[in-house]
Amino acid sequence: MQDSARRGQGRALYDELRARMADGTYGPGAALPSTRALAGERGLSRTTVSLVYEQLAADGFLDTRPGAASRVAASALPPAKAGHGGPLQAGPRPVDRLSAIGTRMAALDLHHLASEVPDEIDFLYGPLAGRDFPTGAWLKALRSVERQHGARLDYEDPRGNLALRKALQKHLSQTRGLSCSVDQLMIVSGSQQALDLCARLLLDPGDPVVVENPGYRMAHHVFEGCGARLQCVDVDAQGLCTDQLAGIAQARLIYVTPTHQFPLGGFLPIGRRRSLLDWAAERGAWVIEDDYDSEYRYAVRPEAPLQSLDLHGRVIHVGTFSKTLSPQLRLGYMVLPPQLVPAFATAKRLADRHANTGLQRALALLLEDGSHDRHVRRIRRLQQARQRVLLDTLAAQLGPRVVVEGAASGLHVVAWLPGLAPAQEPALVALALRQKVRVHPVSPLFHPAGPAAARQRRPAGLVMGYALLTLAQIEEGVKRLAAVVRRLEPEAGWGRIF
Amino acid sequence: MQDSARRGQGRALYDELRARMADGTYGPGAALPSTRALAGERGLSRTTVSLVYEQLAADGFLDTRPGAASRVAASALPPAKAGHGGPLQAGPRPVDRLSAIGTRMAALDLHHLASEVPDEIDFLYGPLAGRDFPTGAWLKALRSVERQHGARLDYEDPRGNLALRKALQKHLSQTRGLSCSVDQLMIVSGSQQALDLCARLLLDPGDPVVVENPGYRMAHHVFEGCGARLQCVDVDAQGLCTDQLAGIAQARLIYVTPTHQFPLGGFLPIGRRRSLLDWAAERGAWVIEDDYDSEYRYAVRPEAPLQSLDLHGRVIHVGTFSKTLSPQLRLGYMVLPPQLVPAFATAKRLADRHANTGLQRALALLLEDGSHDRHVRRIRRLQQARQRVLLDTLAAQLGPRVVVEGAASGLHVVAWLPGLAPAQEPALVALALRQKVRVHPVSPLFHPAGPAAARQRRPAGLVMGYALLTLAQIEEGVKRLAAVVRRLEPEAGWGRIF
Numbered sequence: 001m002q003d004s005a006r007r008g009q010g011r012a013l014y015d016e017l018r019a020r021m022a023d024g025t026y027g028p029g030a031a032l033p034s035t036r037a038l039a040g041e042r043g044l045s046r047t048t049v050s051l052v053y054e055q056l057a058a059d060g061f062l063d064t065r066p067g068a069a070s071r072v073a074a075s076a077l078p079p080a081k082a083g084h085g086g087p088l089q090a091g092p093r094p095v096d097r098l099s100a101i102g103t104r105m106a107a108l109d110l111h112h113l114a115s116e117v118p119d120e121i122d123f124l125y126g127p128l129a130g131r132d133f134p135t136g137a138w139l140k141a142l143r144s145v146e147r148q149h150g151a152r153l154d155y156e157d158p159r160g161n162l163a164l165r166k167a168l169q170k171h172l173s174q175t176r177g178l179s180c181s182v183d184q185l186m187i188v189s190g191s192q193q194a195l196d197l198c199a200r201l202l203l204d205p206g207d208p209v210v211v212e213n214p215g216y217r218m219a220h221h222v223f224e225g226c227g228a229r230l231q232c233v234d235v236d237a238q239g240l241c242t243d244q245l246a247g248i249a250q251a252r253l254i255y256v257t258p259t260h261q262f263p264l265g266g267f268l269p270i271g272r273r274r275s276l277l278d279w280a281a282e283r284g285a286w287v288i289e290d291d292y293d294s295e296y297r298y299a300v301r302p303e304a305p306l307q308s309l310d311l312h313g314r315v316i317h318v319g320t321f322s323k324t325l326s327p328q329l330r331l332g333y334m335v336l337p338p339q340l341v342p343a344f345a346t347a348k349r350l351a352d353r354h355a356n357t358g359l360q361r362a363l364a365l366l367l368e369d370g371s372h373d374r375h376v377r378r379i380r381r382l383q384q385a386r387q388r389v390l391l392d393t394l395a396a397q398l399g400p401r402v403v404v405e406g407a408a409s410g411l412h413v414v415a416w417l418p419g420l421a422p423a424q425e426p427a428l429v430a431l432a433l434r435q436k437v438r439v440h441p442v443s444p445l446f447h448p449a450g451p452a453a454a455r456q457r458r459p460a461g462l463v464m465g466y467a468l469l470t471l472a473q474i475e476e477g478v479k480r481l482a483a484v485v486r487r488l489e490p491e492a493g494w495g496r497i498f
Numbered sequence: 499m500q501d502s503a504r505r506g507q508g509r510a511l512y513d514e515l516r517a518r519m520a521d522g523t524y525g526p527g528a529a530l531p532s533t534r535a536l537a538g539e540r541g542l543s544r545t546t547v548s549l550v551y552e553q554l555a556a557d558g559f560l561d562t563r564p565g566a567a568s569r570v571a572a573s574a575l576p577p578a579k580a581g582h583g584g585p586l587q588a589g590p591r592p593v594d595r596l597s598a599i600g601t602r603m604a605a606l607d608l609h610h611l612a613s614e615v616p617d618e619i620d621f622l623y624g625p626l627a628g629r630d631f632p633t634g635a636w637l638k639a640l641r642s643v644e645r646q647h648g649a650r651l652d653y654e655d656p657r658g659n660l661a662l663r664k665a666l667q668k669h670l671s672q673t674r675g676l677s678c679s680v681d682q683l684m685i686v687s688g689s690q691q692a693l694d695l696c697a698r699l700l701l702d703p704g705d706p707v708v709v710e711n712p713g714y715r716m717a718h719h720v721f722e723g724c725g726a727r728l729q730c731v732d733v734d735a736q737g738l739c740t741d742q743l744a745g746i747a748q749a750r751l752i753y754v755t756p757t758h759q760f761p762l763g764g765f766l767p768i769g770r771r772r773s774l775l776d777w778a779a780e781r782g783a784w785v786i787e788d789d790y791d792s793e794y795r796y797a798v799r800p801e802a803p804l805q806s807l808d809l810h811g812r813v814i815h816v817g818t819f820s821k822t823l824s825p826q827l828r829l830g831y832m833v834l835p836p837q838l839v840p841a842f843a844t845a846k847r848l849a850d851r852h853a854n855t856g857l858q859r860a861l862a863l864l865l866e867d868g869s870h871d872r873h874v875r876r877i878r879r880l881q882q883a884r885q886r887v888l889l890d891t892l893a894a895q896l897g898p899r900v901v902v903e904g905a906a907s908g909l910h911v912v913a914w915l916p917g918l919a920p921a922q923e924p925a926l927v928a929l930a931l932r933q934k935v936r937v938h939p940v941s942p943l944f945h946p947a948g949p950a951a952a953r954q955r956r957p958a959g960l961v962m963g964y965a966l967l968t969l970a971q972i973e974e975g976v977k978r979l980a981a982v983v984r985r986l987e988p989e990a991g992w993g994r995i996f
Contacts, residue, residue, distance in 0.1 A: 097700065097784065099700055101845075102698070105699060105842075113653065127650045127652035128650075129649065130649050130651050139640070139645075142637070142644070143637060146633055147633065149629075153628055153824040154611075154622075155625070155825050155826075189851075189854075190851055192849070202597055204598055225845075269571060327652060329855075330852070342604055343601075343603040343604035347600070349608060351691060351849075352687035352691040353825075357826035359857070
């Protein structure tokens with residue numbers, strides 16, 4: 001007989017005996033027929049019946065003893081209590097039973113995921129184009145690592161695969177002038193996990209945290225999820241306005257994007273960097289330096305990070321492969337001050353053990369054999385060309401009606417529209433969508449509880465990403481957008497707000 | 499000129515100008531030479547010098563104005579304050595600045611990662627053998643998904659890739675009789691992340707949590723990391739002793755391994771399952787059902803999970819691919835009560851956005867085309883054969899000196915040694931290691947704060963995993979181990995403690 005047929009018969013018998021226990025035919029203590037008798041009665045092999053009895057015993061429904069009849073276990077079916085089969089409202093409402101963190105998460109209304117609409121030109125910042133991914137090199141690396149499994153597929157160091165950390169250490173030294181030991185490096189599931197670990201390990205509910213405004217909202221959410229109180233600091237063309245820090249007496253943490261402020265694009269100059277670090281040292285605040293797109297500096301190579309100016313071991317440097325390879329890869333890294341390593345390694349281990357080993361080993365190969373560098377050089381040229389077309393077309397189409405900020409690096413610029421007020425952004429978005437162009441206003445990146453003045457002194461603005469688009473799409477998209485902007489600013493003598 | 503050579507010259511000039519600003523040669527407000535003059539002086543192209551000036555301006559070190567000399571920015575170098583270059587002790591000691599969670603993490607002394615020693619026979623439970631991994635099928639799936647990237651590499655649904663969730667829904671229905679909607683399924687980075695998310699979203703500091711003792715220590719650590727108070731409940735051959743639950747008036751959460759209690763291996767019978775669910779419903783407690791190795795039932799198929807008996811929407815079912823594919827894959831799943839989905843999806847998104855897309859799509863293919871099922875059938879036979887050799891050799895070598903528990907399923911058994919006391923476990927481990935056999939005692943899996951009686955009424959015991967070993971290694975390892983056990987029990991009339 002086929003194994004599967006026998007399993008089917010065994011399963012049917014198992015279910016039937018369970019049903020008879022449930023309906024009371026075989027009550028607790030009742031003896032079951034012998035395997036021989038039942039096999040004969042049902043036309044089954046005795047092996048099948050024995051296996052079913054063994055399984056019922058293993059599952060706790062039968063007591064079996066060599067030489068004695070198998071009996072239904074006393075614990076198999078306790079008397080049912082009143083209210084058993086009750087509906088959901090029998091207990092306290094489960095959503096009332098969330099933790100303080102859970103309650104905040106349940107209340108958080110994150111924007112829905114943007115979906116791709118065919119024929120639409122989307123200036124979304126964040127995603128990369130599938131056609132830019134180095135599929136050949138990546139598949140070669142995956143093949144190579146998958147064919148060389150270790151003898152033992154075991155949990156790894158929570159800080160990540162050692163080969164990757166070594167390759168990354170060298171990479172960061174060469175590309176960022178960042179010097180750290182392999183021990184300080186921790187591979188995380190994207191920079192988002194780095195922020196989350198920082199929030200959990202460094203923030204207690206009620207702690208003050210300084211953030212850029214406008215800024216990276218996913219960071220704001222993480223800190224607020226932990227119960228932190230956010231203190232918004234303004235941003236100008238040179239990044240965080242560090243002169244405002246003096247008025248902040250206490251902070252547990254400050255989160256900054258000094259290489260390319262998100263979203264406005266400023267580069268924090270050395271003077272502000274020193275002010276920020278001094279302020280943090282005086283207050284004993286931790287500094288998260290989110291270096292999310294430093295690969296895309298289009299002129300000279302990027303300036304040394306805050307981490308290398310830090311004399312007090314307070315800077316946590318965070319980076320990602322989401323901007324060079326793919327956001328779907330979920331690989332990023334942290335450079336930790338040495339004294340924080342034990343707590344973070346433990347937390348990472350308890351959070352999810354470690355990042356996927358195969359992906360880490362493949363990425364290590366890409367860094368070691370130079371294909372990551374080659375890819376970055378190639379994609380940097382592509383992105384720069386896209387940016388150029390974006391800037392040229394904006395200038396040609398809108399002239400002084402547009403002021404672009406943050407074009408020195410990265411994968412997006414901010415296009416301010418001095419003739420439009422922030423309140424006109426929704427109309428701009430809606431009118432552009434009718435032309436199958438999707439644009440993304442700056443306003444949602446301001447913290448809703450931050451000072452209204454920060455938002456109101458600026459005109460309408462758009463965060464314009466170009467990584468997804470072809471040169472032709474960028475040109476066409478800007479032309480359609482410009483027509484919409486001109487429609488919203490119909491007067492020849494349009495007034496400049498900015 | 500090569501791009502790289504020009505970049506090198508530009509970089510050198512950039513560094514030199516920065517150094518001159520730092521040493522005061524060019525103080526704030528000082529005019530720099532014109533690009534033409536400096537280019538002539540240095541024998542550089544004017545383009546190179548212009549790029550350097552632009553970069554210095556972008557970095558905030560220079561103020562540039564069309565038609566005017568570039569000047570060192572006022573903010574480029576603030577006067578240094580006293581104590582700037584101070585050593586690490588200048589600020590508060592950073593480890594004093596951890597959150598309550600961070601402080602607990604830093605204090606937690608997790609066992610070090612087990613390393614692989616050549617020639618050693620290691621009965622470690624947890625890892626899988628590299629040779630058992632379905633490399634061919636996995637690589638084929640990876641190739642297939644990597645060659646079909648979407649046009650847009652974007653962040654995905656935090657609950658995971660839809661194709662995988664659909665395939666998993668079908669898989670769970672077929673293999674576990676578990677019925678849920680695709681919306682209730684969330685892909686996580688291994689079951690560890692499921693536990694971590696539950697702890698954060700469901701537990702406030704001080705909340706009582708019921709756990710099995712002995713039990714899965716990584717779960718204990720996660721709950722304690724969130725500040726929960728653990729209530730230990732004993733375990734017998736049928737899993738959790740649910741009769742002890744009546745004495746526990748309050749609990750926010752209960753964590754159980756009902757299909758195959760870890761580590762003792764009991765299967766929780768239906769009576770206890772009902773008692774547990776009733777108790778949880780009465781107290782409004784959440785139930786985590788960790789279904790970590792249900793694929794390895796060696797007789798009939800596994801019994802229906804707690805999740806399918808749950809009438810009150812309180813059970814969170816957790817599973818993993820760590821036991822069928824690889825612990826290094828970091829893919830697991832949760833089946834959530836519908837009302838918990840929004841909070842968990844938000845938390846997952848803030849924690850790390852979502853699991854790696856490529857891995858999820860590859861796993862979906864393996865589930866869809868039947869190769870995962872084929873692999874499980876194959877590896878189940880292999881594991882069962884290993885278990886059989888383990889049990890046979892233990893019986894042949896040690897006879898009544900060993901009592902095996904938990905062999906109905908899974909990838910490990912517990913071998914109790916009734917002639918040895920728990921205090922002799924370290925000696926047993928040390929003596930075995932001299933014979934190049936590594937064994938792992940049960941004692942560390944008891945909660946150190948749990949009742950001492952729970953541990954003391956049992957003899958010495960070993961958690962014996964067999965997934966890593968060949969049949970020959972198992973046989974040889976048990977023979978060496980048996981010699982050590984006999985040495986520790988030298989008397990002919992050895993006394994049974996158990």
